[in-house]
Structures are given as C-alpha cells and as structure tokens.
Amino acid sequence: MKILFLHPNFPAQFRHVATALAQDSNNEVLFGTKFENPEWQIPGVRKVVFKPSREARPETHHYVRFLENGVLHGQAVFRVAEQLKAAGFVPDIVYGHSGWGPTLFIKDAFPNAKLMCYFEWFYHAIGSDADFDPADPLTIDDMARIRIKNTPILVDLYSSDWGVSPTYWQRTQFPKEFHSKISVLHDGVDTEFFKPNPGAKLMLPNLDLSEVDEIVTYVARGMEPYRGFPEFIESIAYLQERRPNCHVVVVGSDRVCYGKSLPNGETYKNYMLKKVPLDLSRVHFVGSLPYGLYLKVIQASQVHVYLTRPFVLSWSMIESMSTGCLVLGSDTAPVKEVIQDGENGLLADFFSPKQIADRISEVLDHPTRMAQLRQKARETVLERYSLEKLLPSHVQLIKDVANGSLPPENTPTPANVECKV
Template sequence: MNIVFIHQNAPGQWRHVARHLAASGLHRVILIGKHRRAEIPGAEFRVYTVDAKHERGDSAPSAEAYANFVAHGLAVARVLQQLKQEGFIPDVIAAHPAWGESMFAKDVFPHVPLLHHCEYFYRTHGADHGFLEPASLESSMAIRARNTGLHVALAAMDWGVSPTFWQKSLYPAEAQARISVVHEGIDTDMFKPDSQACFTLPNGIVLTPEDEVVTYVARNLDTYRGTPTALRAAARLQGLRASARVLIIGGDGKGYGSLPDDGRSWKETLLEEIDLDPLRTHFLGRLGYDDYLRALQVSSAHMYLTIPFVLSWSMTEAMSTGCLVIGSDTAPVCELIRHGENGLLTDFFDANALADTLADALKNREALRPLRAAARATIVSAYDQRQCVPTLCRLLEDLATGALPPRDTETISLASTS
C-alpha cells in the first residue's frame, strides 16, 4: 500500500502503526508534519509550512481560530498536491484532524479513503469545559465555534478511531456510527516492571524499588492534569511519611489549560503557597524515555490526575510498568482503572484524600502488589501494541480496498474488555 500519515507532530498517535508498516518493506509510508520529529526507518517525511499571518495561539478569536484551521489544511493540501504531481497516489490517508491538516485531503484525492484519529470533540457541558471553573456564555459560544473545523473533518472522513469509549462518546451520534475504539497501543516489552531498576537523582542519590517513591508525570505541569492537587497532596504526604520522595516529571510550559494571570508557570505560583520539603521533592523537568522508564520502575505509587479530557500515554505506560496508579475519579481514567482491583481512585480536587491514599499505599505496599500486577494485565490484555497495531493495519487495509466496518461498530479491537 501507499499510505500517508498526517499529524502536526508527526507521527503522533500513528507512531506504532507507521513504524510497523514501514519496517515491513511492503508499503510506501509518507509522514506529513509541521515539524520534523523522530525519524521512522523506511518512512519518508514531508514538512508543511503555514503562512505566518495565520499562525495563532489557542486564545485567538473564533473566526481567526477557524482561519488557522483552514490555513493548516491549505498547507497540507500543497504537500499532497506535490505528491500527486510526483506520481504518488495513496491507497489510504490517516490523519489527526484537530488542527485542520486533513481539511482538503479529499479535494486533492477525492477517491482515497480518509481515516481520522478522533481524539476529542469539545462539549459545552460534561467534559473539560466548565470543570475547573464555571463556564461563561462567551466561553460556551467559543467552544461551539471551535468545533466548526471538526465538523468539517467529520463530514470528510470515511472512518475514525478513538482510543477510549468515553472519547468516542463525545462525538455527534452520526459520527459515532463511523468511529471504532482502537487504542494506538503501548509497548509493553519496553514498559515493564524491573525489580533491579535504579534511578539516579540529579544530586547523585540512587533510588530503587525498595525506597518510598511517589511519581507524578505530565507533559507540562498544568491545571488540566491536576498539578495543584498533586503538589498539595505531596506536601501533606511528606508530613505523613518521613521517607517518601516525590518525583515530579514534566515541563513548565502552558500545557492544555491557561497559565496564572501573571503569566508565570504553575510550578512557580504553587511553590509560593505550598510548603514542600526541598530535600524530598524533585522537579526533574522532561526526561528522556530511558530515565522516564526507570522512574516508573522504581515508583511505589504513581499519581495520575486529569479533568475529563484526553487520556495521557503516561497513565497507560505507568500501568504497563506495573505501577500502583492512584488516579482521579474522572473520565476516561475510570474506564481503565477499577478502584481496588487494578488501581485506586480519588476525587480530582481532594488533595487530602490523595495524600492519605498515597500514605496508605506506601504503608501497605506488599498487600497492594496484586493491584500492580492487575494494572499491567489490563494493558497487556487490551492496550498492547501487539494487538492494537495489527487491528489498525487491518482497518487501513480494509479501507484501501473499499471495505468499511459495519456502522455503529463499538470496537474492532480487544479494548471492549476495558
């Protein structure tokens, strides 16, 4: 097959399936992205360029946000047109539609099937909007306008995949009938427990699974991923457990939510009000995969908090590594974690409950070991890339030959057991 994968940060969620298809030597795989990211052996990379006048941040007015969406679509259309002029005709195109890149794919290649990664459809009620603070009429109208581009994307797609049932449920009913639940897959051979693992802190202290280590991971330390609750819980925990160390992994950028009014990072703002022990609190920034994995492997308890929003890879990777995940009782976390069976759940806003649960987990590590094994089993049984990638490959092959799954198909993977 000739396959095009489109993602602003290509390969993005297509990384495992793109790598698998490129490695086979049987397909021509082309990645289209805004920036040249990690190379995939055997795959070609094309970069698209958006006109500078159309570049806007998330705070852009609705009309300008839509113009930005269109601009990204035009930029990718130019790359697709160039491929067409070179004689390349894809059998199938797989894209993430959130930024508009696939908007005009069907105009360049009208007869080529289009698969979308349906990660998130914004709602004025029942999801992220209004969860952290009361929603205003203006913000609700902005959400509706923001979905305009996604409606265009849904009209163009032949089929879609969502990583969780909850994320699928956010989409309009007509679109849900053309969306299957297939996670992108976790590398369970890489993310696995290791009783001999060690993690060296910047100060030279070496941590092992025998130490009391609490981990927290977010791409950026922000409100969407519960950083305020996590840091407040860490401070209380340190008063309850004299030996507990807390590893905070993540950057200081804007993240998904907004920054404090003064423009500083949430880390700076929170450290002014939260009394954390500097000798037992370790802000590690963003880590490379090897260090990140070792941190998970020495973790005694792992905090994962999110408002109702997209599920982070870090939670599934922590579960695959056999971490005891203490998550927020929010969607889609509770789709994977069953309290007391394969992890523990607490209220997203309740730092005291989180701290007390962490302290209990550190005190009763041996008794809670079965939950860690069950967490890994959950990922191996339904979210392992060895299952998810072949499922995605079959879907791509079916689309390329004109075969679509039956409408209203709940899932075409083993994720139905989750």
Template sequence: MKILFIHQNFPGQYKHLAPALAAAGHQCVALTLRVKESQTWKGVRILPYGIKRKQGAGIHPWVLDFDTKVIRAEACFHAACNLRDHGFTPDIIVGHPGWGETLFLRDVWPEARIGLYYELYHLSDTAHLGFDPEFQPRTGEAEKLRIRLKNLNNREHYKIGDLGISPTEFQAGTFPAEFREKISVIHDGIDTDHVVPNRDAALELPDGSIVTRNDEVVTFVNRNLEPYRGYHIFMRALPRLLKERPNARVLIVGGDEVSYGARPPQGRTWKQIFIDEVRGRIPTPDWNRVHFLGRIPYDRFISLLQVSRVHVYLTYPFVLSWSLFEAMSAEAAIVASDTAPLKEAIRHGENGRLVDFFDGDKLVEEVCGLMEDAEMRAELGRAARQHVVRNYDLVSSCLPRQMEWIERLAAMRAGVVGD
C-alpha cells in the first residue's frame, strides 16, 4: 500500500508505526513542517512544505485558533496537490489533526481511507476549564465560548476521518459519543526493552557532580515548565522538601516555552516566575541541590529516570505524557497528582502514590515517606513496570494493535464510520 503520514513535527506519535509499515513493504511518505529538505528516515520518504500566509489583522480572538489551523491546512493542501500531480495517490492517510493540516485532504484524495489521531476534545465544564483557580482567563464566563470554538477543528475532522485512535481512555472519553464510534484506544507504546531499571546507572550534572542510585534523587519532567503540568505546585513544595531531606538532589527537566495553557506575562517565563517566588525561602546551600537541566538528549533522560528514587508527575485533566510511562518502565517510585488521567495509570498504594494536585504539603510527605522506605519504593517501582509492560509495551501490545488498526482502515470504504 501507499501510506501518507501528516504530522507537523513528524514522526511525533508515528515514530514506531511509520518505520514498521515501511519495513513491512509499504511505500510510506510523510509531509511535515519539521524539515527543510527532502530526506529518508527509516524507510519513510519525508517531504517538507512551508507556510506562506500570515495570520491576518483584526481576527476575532475566539477564532484565532481555528484561523491558525486553516492557514496550516491550506499549506498542507497545496503540498498534497503537488504530491498528487506528481503521481502519488495514497491508499491510506494517517494524520494528527491537532494543528489543522489534514482539513482538506479528503478534497485532494476522495478515495483514500483516512485515520486520525484524536488527542483531545476541549471541554468547557468546570472540572476542566476551571480546574486551577489561580490561572483563570480574564474573559470570565465568555471563556467557555472560546473553548467551544476550539472544537471547530475537531468537528470538521469528524467528517474527514474514517477511523480514529486515542492513546488513553481518558483522552478518548473527552470526545462526544459520535466520535467514539470511530476511536480505538491504543497507546503510542513504550519500548520497555530499552527503558529498563539499571542499578548501575549514573548521570553527570552541569556542576560536574555525578548522581547514582545511591543518592536521594527526586526527578520532575515537563516538556516545558508550566502550570498545566504542575510546575508551580512542585516549585512551591521545594522549600519544605529541601529542608526535610538535606541530602536530596532535585533534577528538573523542561524547556522555557509554553506547550499548553496561558502564556506568562510579557518577557517572562513560568520557569523564572516560580523560581523568583520560592528562592527567598531556600538557603543557598539547599538551592545548590536543585538542578535545572533544560531539555536533554534521550539517552541522558533515560539515565535520569534510572537514578531517580522518586519521580513526581503532576498534570491538569489533560493528556498523559510519555515521560510518566517511561519513568514507570524504569521502576521509579511515582508520586503523581490525583487527577482523572492518572487514574488510568496509577493505582494508589499499588504502583504509585496519588496526591491532590494542589496539596504541596501532602506531596512532600509522600516523597519523604518513600525516601525513608526503600522496600516500598522497590515494591511500587516493580508494580509500575509490570503495569507498563502489561498495558503499554510497544512490541508485544501497542505496535501490533496499531498495525491491526491500519489493516482495518485499509479494508474500509472511504467515508464510512468505523465500528
């Protein structure tokens, strides 16, 4: 078959599926904004395209999000037309619609079967929109109208996709019932043969010191350090945590940008805002035990998880990060927020500990308690890895199910809702 992948940052969620399909003999092509020149990666031909149109002035702020998606969709449409005119007609299109690129592909290839990655449907109820009272939008009651309009892109894609895939039940469950008819819940997959516990692991820090499993290491990982992933809660817990654990080293991974939610005040970063908030309550010797590592290469990231005694993961009701499952696969003892997405992965007292997202004191108590109890850490870590191997393993579970999903998609008629 000829299979076209669409992802603004390819391979993204298709980093395992696309090479597997290419290895199975399918002709795989990807359109993406990520690269500037054509290249081949693991048997997949990657073709770049660019965005020429800029967002216009005077756009109503409630539809800025959709305007951005239409601009991207137009650019992808022209790239697809060019690909079609050069003789490429895909049997299957697999795409992430989150940035809009896939909006017009049915118009280019009406007979192609289209499978979409349904990541999240934006909910405007109090449990989601009003989850964190500290960061409520200034638009007040009207904010729920803006959030509703963010689903224009999701709604348009309902008519485009033949089958859908979501990585977790929580994410699939955010979509209306009519979407659920199309969606299979299949995680992207964790390579548990690669992400393993390693008692001999070591990680060199920026100051030249080296931490191992013999050290009290607390880890916290975000793609970007921001409130959506509980960075503010974790930072506010640091003064007490550092005081109660005078030998602990705190390793924080994440960039300075914004992936989700509100942007910080002009010219500032969430990272620095919360450093400034807590720094005066942390003596310099204690602060020297806090290490901001920025974004690190994947091999160093795995070493970081392998030396972690306690890994803290916090999130709003939102998508779950790969890093959580990777930490579990490395047998880290997890302390996580008791928010809806986590209930799928963590059972309190069995394979991790859950605390109220906003309760920094309870967070410190759980971390300190696990630091004192090596047997419990080991028990939770083993159970965490077993859970990931059983439910999210790439080779034995997720990738075979993804490949079966592709086969189901190939057997459909375009435009027919899946079972």
C-alpha cells in the first residue's frame, strides 16, 4: 500500500500510525509537511516538504484570510503531488488533517486515491469554545468569521471517503449529515511509556524538587485562556495561602496557541504574574520539555490540573491519567467524556479558582483516600485509550478505506459519554 500523510507539522497526530505502517515492507509511506521538524525522524517514512507561495494578503477580507491560507496550502500540496506523480508515486490513500488546507485538492491531484481526513474540530460561534467566556463576548464580525472558517473543512467533509475524530464530543461538533462517515478513534496513548512510577521524585536539569512532598502540575502547549491559564494562576494564590510546602510546576511555552493574544505583545504569563501576587520561589515555569522529562513531571505529580474551554482534548490529560496521576479537570466537554468526578478523577468549575484550589487541597489532604481514583484513571486509559488497543484498529481502518471496504455506520455514543453542544 502506498500512503501519503498530510499535516503542516510533522508528525503530529500521525506519529504512531505512520510508524506502524512504515514497519511493513509492503508499504511505501510519505509524509507531506510544511515544517520538516528535524528533531523527529521515523524510520521508513520519507518527508516531502510543501511550501505555500505566500501567506494571505493583509488586504484580503478578514473573514476569508483563513480560507486563503488554506487554498495556498492546498495549492502547494497540489504542486508537490505533480512532482510525486512524475517520480512514479501515486498513493492508494491520502490521510490528512482537515482544516489548514493541504487536503483540499487531493481528489484533483490523485483522482483514484482514497481520501481520509482527521476531523479534529468544527467551529461554532454559539455553544462551544467561542462564546464560553461571558467576559469575552462575540461581535457580529466574530460570528461571521467563525462561520466562514469552516469552509475548507466543509470541502473536506464532502470530498473525503472517510474521517476520524478523536472523541465523541468532537465528532458532535461536525454537521450531523456527515457523522455516518466519521469514526470516533482516539490517537492512543503509549501506556508502557506513560506508566506509574510509585514514589517518584522530581529532578530536572535545572530544578530539584526531590525533597518536596506536595507537587501540583499544569501542562499546556501555551499559556492562554483557552486552557484556563489565568484561572490556574489565580488558584495558586489561594493554594499558597493554606499550603506553605506546596510547589507548582508549569510545563509549556509562554505563547498563545489557541484564541486571542493580548495587545502590545504582552503574554498571559506576564499579565497574570503582575495581577496575582505569588511566592515565585514555589512556582516553577520549566518551559516545553522533551517527552522523557515531561514524563518525570507527571509521574511525580500529586495533582495534575487540566483546564479547557469546550474544545479539542489535549493528549496531556490522558497521558497524565495513564501514569496514575490524580487529574483535576474542568467540568467541561470533552473532559467529562473521560473523567467521571469522584470515580477516576475530579472535576471543578472552570471559572472558579477557589474551587480549583479547594479540590487540589482535598487531594493533598487525603492522599490515601485518592489512591483508588488514581488506579481507576490508569484503568480508564488501558481500557479506552491504550495505543496497544487502538493502533491496530487505526491501521486496519486505513487499509479498509484504501481498499474501498468502508466501515459500517458508526455505533451510537455510549450513554455515559457527555457530548452535548
């Protein structure tokens, strides 16, 4: 089988499945990407770089700049596809992330290839992430721009032969008429890598917390409102008042990955640290970490705090659960699809820093009582999100779609899954 993966950032969600397919000598695996990311190499996977000729012009109407950039990405992939065909490579299937545009013209470039899309998110002005914060109301312009932002995704929904969404709730964001050709299939977590290490002590190259008994962690790609960073910082202030020996470790970059940036280039980290007085000797911003060090952080954590607007679910939450870490999540979708309060983790009001601090203290005050929740967290991942279970299904789905034997209509959402908009 010949397969072409497409994602602007290599290897993204396709790391495990591309690795698995490349291990079969009968497969030829190419990965089209905008950013080659030399730190990542996958044996048997050949990278092909596509370069858009330009970015959307400033004078382009702001509703359609995202679409223009998508078309430019699709155009760049189309040109690479012509080069691949000239070199004798015609894929049986193309598997790409929908939204940025690389998949837009695949059916024109390779008319006989199957197209499978990773459908991660469909934008709504009302009822999910965009209007979640009442302090950040939408304008009419925002609502119109959000509707148009779905244009490249809608083209992919129409063109694709099949699709995948990582959670049931994320699939519900897509138009109902397309649900029947979108499988719910999480990327999977390597539970042999992300496993418990009882009694782990935290030592990083520039941070030694090996003598600290109370460690609270927070992990996100960026420090931003979408992932509850302001609320988390405010919760630390409450926590420090009552727990003089508690240390907090924040993993992530001082940037915005999702949502709006602050004016004048100010970061949310600087803004919140000026707003909230903290004992910074007990708050450690360690930046982004390689997997090995990140693993040490969550293995040593007594409480891992994961906050999010109703939006895409982060890998870090399930990876933390896989290590047997006690996760305190926000009472939002799709967190509630994974965590049941008091069973395999705890939930708190996204907008209540005091409640977040109270629940952290609850865990730290009763470590023995929480042992069963930690065990259940690990069991949840082993049962529902284990790479060992999901990867074979993912590989088989790709083969089925490539061969034209499409899966039957998706089974109903489990009754205990919270997936309402």
